[in-house]
Amino acid sequence: MSAERQFAVSGDWAVGADNLQWILYRRKAKTGWRAASFVSSTRSILERCMREKGCEPSTARNLLAGLPDTFDAWKATRTPWNAAAPEPAR
Secondary structure: OOOOEEEEEEOOEEEEEOOOOEEEEEEEOOOEEEEEEEEOOEHHHHHHHHHHHOOOHHHHHHHHOOOOOEHHHHHHOOOOOOOOOOOOOO
16 A cells, blocks of 8 residues: 555645545545545646536635646655655764
8 A cells, every 4th residue: 555645735625645646635524534536647637626526616726736737747856655764863
């Protein structure tokens, strides 16, 4: 199983990622955060998924702010998912 991280939250919506894709989450009162969509391609596809799932346009803008055009471009700017912490200096 790959590690997942949420990095943008707006109301009952969040965007996160694992090492393969962006993940759109929706929070429900009874069940908490649940993945609603998985997108490994482009920001525009993620935006379309948000619309299709009922995410308000202003919420989508907040969540998409600062994301590059593709998941690969976003991933290239991140610390490796499985990188070990550096050894402390002695």
